[in-house]
Amino acid sequence: MKLVKEILFYEIHNTIRSKWVAFYTAFFFFVGYGLFTFSGDVSKAYISLMNIIILIIPLVAIIFGSIYFYNSREFIEMMLSQPIDRKSLYRGIFLGTSIPISAGFAVGFSLPFFLFGKVNDQFGGFLVLLLMGILLTFIFIALSFLISVRQDDKAKGLGIAIFIWLVLAVAYDGIVLLLIYLFQEYPLEQSMIALTILNPIDLGRILFLMKFNIAALMGYTGAVFQKFFGDSLGFIISFLALAAWIIIPFFFSSRYFKRKDF
Amino acid sequence: MSIPKKITLSTTLAVVIFLFACSVSATTITVSKNGPVKTISAALLLANPSDTLLVTSGEYAEGNILVNKKITIIGDNFPVIDGKEEGEIFTVTADDVHFSGLQIQGSGLSFLEENAGIKLKEVKNCSITNCKFLNNFFAVYLAKAADCTIENNFIKGESVREVTSGNGIHLWYCRDITIINNQILNHRDGIYFEFVRNGKIQNNYSKGNLRYGLHFMYSDSCEYANNTFEQNGAGVAVMYTKNVLMKENHFINNWGTTSYGILLKDISDSKIERNIIDQNSVGLYMEGCGRVTISNNTFSKNGWALKLMANSMDNYFYDNNFIANAFDVSTNSRQNFNTFSKNYWAAYKGYDLNNDGYGDVPFRPVTMFSMIIESQPTALILLHSLFIDMMNIAESIIPAITPKALTDSQPRMRPAL
Numbered sequence: 001m002k003l004v005k006e007i008l009f010y011e012i013h014n015t016i017r018s019k020w021v022a023f024y025t026a027f028f029f030f031v032g033y034g035l036f037t038f039s040g041d042v043s044k045a046y047i048s049l050m051n052i053i054i055l056i057i058p059l060v061a062i063i064f065g066s067i068y069f070y071n072s073r074e075f076i077e078m079m080l081s082q083p084i085d086r087k088s089l090y091r092g093i094f095l096g097t098s099i100p101i102s103a104g105f106a107v108g109f110s111l112p113f114f115l116f117g118k119v120n121d122q123f124g125g126f127l128v129l130l131l132m133g134i135l136l137t138f139i140f141i142a143l144s145f146l147i148s149v150r151q152d153d154k155a156k157g158l159g160i161a162i163f164i165w166l167v168l169a170v171a172y173d174g175i176v177l178l179l180i181y182l183f184q185e186y187p188l189e190q191s192m193i194a195l196t197i198l199n200p201i202d203l204g205r206i207l208f209l210m211k212f213n214i215a216a217l218m219g220y221t222g223a224v225f226q227k228f229f230g231d232s233l234g235f236i237i238s239f240l241a242l243a244a245w246i247i248i249p250f251f252f253s254s255r256y257f258k259r260k261d262f
Numbered sequence: 263m264s265i266p267k268k269i270t271l272s273t274t275l276a277v278v279i280f281l282f283a284c285s286v287s288a289t290t291i292t293v294s295k296n297g298p299v300k301t302i303s304a305a306l307l308l309a310n311p312s313d314t315l316l317v318t319s320g321e322y323a324e325g326n327i328l329v330n331k332k333i334t335i336i337g338d339n340f341p342v343i344d345g346k347e348e349g350e351i352f353t354v355t356a357d358d359v360h361f362s363g364l365q366i367q368g369s370g371l372s373f374l375e376e377n378a379g380i381k382l383k384e385v386k387n388c389s390i391t392n393c394k395f396l397n398n399f400f401a402v403y404l405a406k407a408a409d410c411t412i413e414n415n416f417i418k419g420e421s422v423r424e425v426t427s428g429n430g431i432h433l434w435y436c437r438d439i440t441i442i443n444n445q446i447l448n449h450r451d452g453i454y455f456e457f458v459r460n461g462k463i464q465n466n467y468s469k470g471n472l473r474y475g476l477h478f479m480y481s482d483s484c485e486y487a488n489n490t491f492e493q494n495g496a497g498v499a500v501m502y503t504k505n506v507l508m509k510e511n512h513f514i515n516n517w518g519t520t521s522y523g524i525l526l527k528d529i530s531d532s533k534i535e536r537n538i539i540d541q542n543s544v545g546l547y548m549e550g551c552g553r554v555t556i557s558n559n560t561f562s563k564n565g566w567a568l569k570l571m572a573n574s575m576d577n578y579f580y581d582n583n584f585i586a587n588a589f590d591v592s593t594n595s596r597q598n599f600n601t602f603s604k605n606y607w608a609a610y611k612g613y614d615l616n617n618d619g620y621g622d623v624p625f626r627p628v629t630m631f632s633m634i635i636e637s638q639p640t641a642l643i644l645l646h647s648l649f650i651d652m653m654n655i656a657e658s659i660i661p662a663i664t665p666k667a668l669t670d671s672q673p674r675m676r677p678a679l
Contacts, residue, residue, distance in 0.1 A: 043586075044586050051648075055648055170648050170649045171649070172649075173644050173649035173650065174649050177634070177641055177649070180638050180641050189640070192640060202647070205647065209646065214588075214645060216517050216518050216543050216565070217543060217588060217645075218642040219642075221639060221642060222642070223519065
């Protein structure tokens with residue numbers, strides 16, 4: 001555990017020094033600042049922020065994660081020549097990458113809210129967005145590490161990373177729409193909930209929309225969704241699903257990392 | 263000398279007779295808990311036509327009070343007329359009856375009778391002003407009345423369920439009725455019109471009613487101006503009516519699965535102008551409407567700003583603002599027989615090279631996603647998804663399933679005032 005901590009601190013130091021995080025924080029700060037200044041309307045700003053969070057964060061996290069892992073290859077090989085535990089090293093690197101990135105997001109995202117004093121109107125929406133941003137960062141860095149550990153070719157690895165992002169952010173919704181058309185004679189509400197939970201990006205979007213009372217627009221489907229996601233059980237299930245998206249890729253990549261021949 | 267004396271005598275006589283006549287035609291009878299006349303019913307028996315009843319403060323529970331002569335009933339400091347939740351309170355069957363300054367409460371719930379706080383039955387020239395109506399089944403009920411005024415009243419019900427509650431102001435077979443400055447809260451329908459001609463509804467505030475803030479059917483030539491309809495179960499419904507003018511009203515926050523800012527069904531030759539339609543699930547719903555002009559309205563933050571069913575035709579939409587709605591226009595057909603022109607669409611992304619204030623590229627307010635939703639409501643779970651945004655863009659470039667004819671050829675670059 002002490003080893004994890006040491007590597008973690010070293011990695012955090014390293015990540016912050018790369019100026020990526022500063023840029024990332026500044027990006028979210030200026031986007032939020034700009035939206036609150038120019039759109040005037042809080043709920044509209046919220047919708048735009050949500051779009052940015054559920055699209056940009058996964059993309060940045062998965063690409064940054066892959067690049068960072070490939071660039072740390074020499075460092076990893078050097079560390080592995082020392083008598084240290086591989087599991088601890090891997091954990092240290094993972095947390096050392098995810099924590100600064102998500103912290104950078106959290107600071108950049110929250111600052112405009114406090115500056116404009118908008119935290120209290122729609123506090124639930126703010127909290128969901130903040131939490132969702134942090135969780136999506138962890139999820140997509142875990143995925144990027146899984147790809148980078150399995151794929152030694154950097155170009156191929158980045159290609160797969162972008163492909164996974166495309167599938168989850170875009171193509172998945174296309175498949176959902178197709179299923180809705182194919183099975184329109186059947187009651188689809190329960191399966192839609194299941195499909196939503198399976199994709200972290202969709203889950204983030206729906207959890208946020210439910211906070212904004214969009215359910216009323218959806219008629220019967222909305223009522224079913226509201227009942228599920230408004231319930232504490234639904235909330236717990238959603239968070240378990242998101243946690244599973246972090247733990248499962250991390251578990252597999254960690255196992256592979258332990259046996260990998262560098 | 264004798265001639266002037268005669269004149270004086272006759273004048274005096276005339277004056278005396280005149281004064282006497284006056285006193286007969288307009289006495290004021292004071293109804294007071296500790297005076298000679300203790301109840302309104304007793305005062306009504308004593309009163310002659312054109313008298314005034316001054317009711318001093320106190321509580322009067324007299325069951326049903328039948329007003330069958332021309333009379334004015336004035337309350338001093340809001341005396342409470344309590345129906346004790348049984349039967350009707352005032353039933354008016356004479357013309358020229360005026361009420362003001364009373365607090366009328368507790369007309370009884372009934373499944374057979376439409377018990378009201380004040381019911382005007384087949385009368386003319388009556389008025390109800392500055393009264394408070396609390397917890398009545400129906401508050402004000404006009405049946406076959408004409409030329410009446412209902413002004414400055416505060417009407418509050420305690421409705422919980424639709425079937426066990428009545429309307430705030432209920433009109434049936436009336437003509438030339440004016441309803442001004444009333445507040446109507448928590449009834450079934452705030453204002454209900456059926457078979458009414460020439461109604462005028464101004465500056466009223468209708469909030470928190472279970473069903474509709476305003477509900478009118480088969481009512482011709484009515485005018486609605488400056489009213490506010492807020493947080494009603496299903497908003498406002500206007501059905502089977504001609505020649506309606508609705509202007510400068512606020513339709514706000516009617517949010518729910520079956521809520522509408524305004525629901526229009528079979529309306530023709532009407533005008534809807536300068537209204538503000540804000541935060542409703544569906545801002546304006548039109549079914550079977552013809553020759554309706556919709557102009558200078560602002561639709562903002564609605565789920566659907568406008569749902570235009572395919573059986574509506576020859577409606578004209580101009581100078582409206584559509585701002586921050588989830589969907590601006592949705593329809594259920596690929597055909598369109600309505601005209602859109604010079605509206606402002608916040609979602610418009612075109613340009614204006616010649617600087618005339620109108621975009622050079624026509625705007626298609628119906629997105630592909632709104633067409634999908636119309637046939638597959640479940641797909642709404644994809645709202646704000648990147649995939650959907652991409653499809654909408656593709657569709658707006660090459661329309662495949664959205665109605666081609668439904669375009670605004672001159673979209674405004676700035677909101678219309």
